[in-house]
Amino acid sequence: NIPLANRVQEVTPSLSLEISAKAKAMKADGLDVCSLSAGEPDFNTPDHVIAAAKCALDEGKTRYGSAAGEGKLRSAIAQKLQTENNLPYSPNQVIVTNGGKYSLFNLMQALINPEDEVIIPSPYWLSYPEMVKLAAGTPVIVPTTAQQQYKITAQQLQDSITPRSKLFILNSPSNPTGAVYSREELTALADVIVKNDLWVVSDEIYEKILYDQAEHISIGSLNPEIFARTLVSSGFAKTYAMTGWRVGYLAGNQEIINAMISIQSHSTSNVCTFAQYGAIEALENPLSQDAIKEMLTAFTERRKMVLEILSTIPEVSCSEPYGAFYLFLDISKTGKTSFNFANEFLEEMQVATVPGIAFGNDSCIRLSYATDMTTLEKALERLTKFVQTA
Ligand code: PLP
Secondary structure (H helix, E strand, O other): OOOOOHHHHHOOOOHHHHHHHHHHHHHHOOOOOEEOOOOOOOOOOOHHHHHHHHHHHHOOOOOOOOOOOOHHHHHHHHHHHHHHHOOOOOHHHEEEEOHHHHHHHHHHHHHOOOOOEEEEEEOOOOHHHHHHHHOOOEEEEEEOOHHHOOOOOHHHHHHHOOOOEEEEEEEOOOOOOOOOOOHHHHHHHHHHHHHOOOEEEEEOOOOOOEOOOOOOOOHHHOOHHHHHOEEEEEEOOOOOOOHHHOOEEEEOOHHHHHHHHHHHHOOOOOOOHHHHHHHHHHHHOOHHHHHHHHHHHHHHHHHHHHHHHHOOOOOOEEOOOOEOOEEEEEOHHHOOOHHHHHHHHHHHHOEEOEEHHHHOOOOEEEEEOOOOHHHHHHHHHHHHHHHHHO
């Protein structure tokens, strides 16, 4: 028995890792495994971004940089937030982090005290509650249903507030449900946040991956009061197929950003310098728009096909996703827990998915359509068979 730190005992081991390890082992054994568990685009980083990082290497951008991020990248991010999101931040109010994941982790470290409660609507991205616990805070989970398209209402937010509430985590478009909040819904949430003197961190990492007429609105753009209480978190992973580059960012109140820079200077230090030059190119080169369009065209086609096939399987249902590249499929009619469903689906049909319990909802499983059409078609055929025999 190794005497680990108490904080580690609080962290929930990742069920999704358990399933993906099993899927990998099955693949290694030569089985035809269809993986619908990916959390990343199945596209390569655009060539011009790779070229810019190579060029940065040749130019000797290989040394320690400022812990807050390269000045040029912070300016490019501030510019992007202004023109695309209507968020007027100065470059000093931006910190570049090791992915969107570390921007959120670092924020919890900078903002959350042991007495503090952090309000998280479920289904949630699985790292949020763990990050709160690692900062010794208390996650307060507010369940939402398919009937409300998995979006927390202003009333639910209001009802979950206590004198210890400090932060609300908003994720639109959402992983795992694909829900996208409308302007009206965000306005109602913003009123509650301002009235109760809360902070909100808006995780907008899927902002460009939208379908039909869905529109992405940054909650901080609604009015100056909510802007002052908003921290916006994002990154390059999903939009530019740069998951392995580990470049993310957070923008917000100057004092909070300064605290985060200080924490970063004692933890990760700067994000890989030449990766940051790739990120600058991703933002500034118009060719990126073509790459995004190509990816979106593929996601749109797959989403349509998957939704069509799913509508023919009466044993499952799903709320239509308007963003990201996931489907949150209700499997409750099968009578199985999400872990048993995902586990048996993998063992019996060789299809890897993620059990909904990992996202705080045991009635569902998450399918990712960030994979090719052939794999998707094969996986859905197997799903049809599986639920009929299950
Ligand atoms: N936020 C959400 C909702 C995500 O799904 C992810 C990645 O899966 C992240 C943040 C973090 O992404 P990264 O750290 O790769 O930038």
